[in-house]
Amino acid sequence: MFIDRAKIRVQGGNGGNGVTAFRREKFVPRGGPSGGDGGRGGDVWIQADGSLNTLLHLKYNPLHIAGRGMHGEGSNRSGKEGDDAIVRVPVGTQIFDPRTDELLCDLEQDAARWLAARGGRGGFGNAHFATSTNRAPRYHQEGSAGEEFEFQLELKLLADVGLVGFPNAGKSTFISTVSAAHPKIADYPFTTLEPHLGVVDLGDFRTFVIADIPGLIEGAHEGHGLGDRFLRHIERTKLLLHLVDVSSASGRDAVSDYEVINHELAAYDPRLAERTQFVVATKIDALDEPERLERLRERAEQDGRQFFTISAVANKGLRELLHAIARKLDELRTNESAQATTHVGESLLVGSGATRF
Ligand SMILES: Nc1nc2c(ncn2[C@@H]2O[C@H](COP(=O)(O)OP(=O)(O)OP(=O)(O)O)[C@@H](O)[C@H]2O)c(=O)[nH]1
Ligand SMILES: [Mg+2]
Numbered sequence: 001m002f003i004d005r006a007k008i009r010v011q012g013g014n015g016g017n018g019v020t021a022f023r024r025e026k027f028v029p030r031g032g033p034s035g036g037d038g039g040r041g042g043d044v045w046i047q048a049d050g051s052l053n054t055l056l057h058l059k060y061n062p063l064h065i066a067g068r069g070m071h072g073e074g075s076n077r078s079g080k081e082g083d084d085a086i087v088r089v090p091v092g093t094q095i096f097d098p099r100t101d102e103l104l105c106d107l108e109q110d111a112a113r114w115l116a117a118r119g120g121r122g123g124f125g126n127a128h129f130a131t132s133t134n135r136a137p138r139y140h141q142e143g144s145a146g147e148e149f150e151f152q153l154e155l156k157l158l159a160d161v162g163l164v165g166f167p168n169a170g171k172s173t174f175i176s177t178v179s180a181a182h183p184k185i186a187d188y189p190f191t192t193l194e195p196h197l198g199v200v201d202l203g204d205f206r207t208f209v210i211a212d213i214p215g216l217i218e219g220a221h222e223g224h225g226l227g228d229r230f231l232r233h234i235e236r237t238k239l240l241l242h243l244v245d246v247s248s249a250s251g252r253d254a255v256s257d258y259e260v261i262n263h264e265l266a267a268y269d270p271r272l273a274e275r276t277q278f279v280v281a282t283k284i285d286a287l288d289e290p291e292r293l294e295r296l297r298e299r300a301e302q303d304g305r306q307f308f309t310i311s312a313v314a315n316k317g318l319r320e321l322l323h324a325i326a327r328k329l330d331e332l333r334t335n336e337s338a339q340a341t342t343h344v345g346e347s348l349l350v351g352s353g354a355t356r357f
């Protein structure tokens with residue numbers, strides 16, 4: 001089962017207590033204070049793990065407590081530190097404060113980690129308190145409690161390319177042909193009930209990640225079909241592949257399908273509707289009315305969108321499409337970094353303008 005929201009409670013380990021003790025040895029009549037310090041409690045970390053893709057494991061296991069520090073002992077022995085607890089989450093998990101909905105951290109990289117709760121300090125033993133005027137203190141300090149918090153976790157999968165389209169458009173067939181992902185495929189709507197990621201490898205270190213999500217239908221933004229909540233998993237993609245079934249067997253109108261999906265994208269988030277979109281006519285091996293294809297091509301061109309035709313089953317048009325995706329991603333990435341540089345440049349300009357005054 002795929003779960004993309006979970007609430008967890010984290011608790012740093014309590015610090016160990018210091019201890020009051022005195023040296024007792026033969027021939028040492030009045031041994032000094034020798035009570036050691038308590039150990040620190042362990043911390044709780046939330047850490048991204050590339051091998052996970054759901055928050056399911058946290059749904060039924062919401063409490064995470066780090067190890068407590070051991071108490072200090074005689075002979076100036078400090079207590080052992082508590083072990084850290086590590087809460088593993090998929091890459092792309094965001095951590096929110098459930099009281100304010102503030103985003104606290106976005107774990108976008110594998111192995112990135114965030115300190116969620118600090119362990120308590122260990123208490124000092126009596127040896128710590130010995131001074132020239134008080135050589136035999138008979139007190140020690142208790143350890144302090146670890147921090148305790150609740151966090152809301154939300155997974156937004158990280159992919160370069162998102163697949164959108166009606167149920168049965170051929171999204172899962174496409175991703176399973178071009179990557180190692182194996183979502184279920186069948187000739188009924190809503191076969192895919194959860195998102196899947198697939199890595200496409202074009203060789204020469206050119207790889208990108210595609211996300212397949214459940215199909216959308218008219219009114220998805222009002223909860224029709226499976227609703228539009230899975231769109232959050234393509235929010236962070238750079239490019240959308242809009243798959244439209246143009247085969248006559250579909251019994252659907254390709255142009256109206258195309259418009260409905262774009263309408264749903266806009267209703268979910270206008271920025272998603274503006275994202276670079278390739279329009280991809282699918283199942284062209286089963287195309288027996290070419291005008292269906294041509295009408296869709298014209299409609300896509302009207303919107304200034306690149307148009308492709310494929311058949312995942314007959315392996316037609318896939319290579320061209322994949323290479324076009326790789327080129328587009330390169331271009332989008334270059335633009336992004338160029339924009340970042342102008343930003344720096346602009347702020348410098350503003351700075352120098354101000355000093356002229
Ligand atoms: N003839 C033909 N059939 C295809 C092609 N691609 C997919 N299909 C068939 O179309 C049906 C639906 O394919 P899926 O890949 O499950 O479609 P989907 O878009 O993932 O559907 P949902 O998961 O329900 O949203 C299946 O019966 C596939 O075999 C194709 O290129 N040619
Ligand atoms: Mg599917």
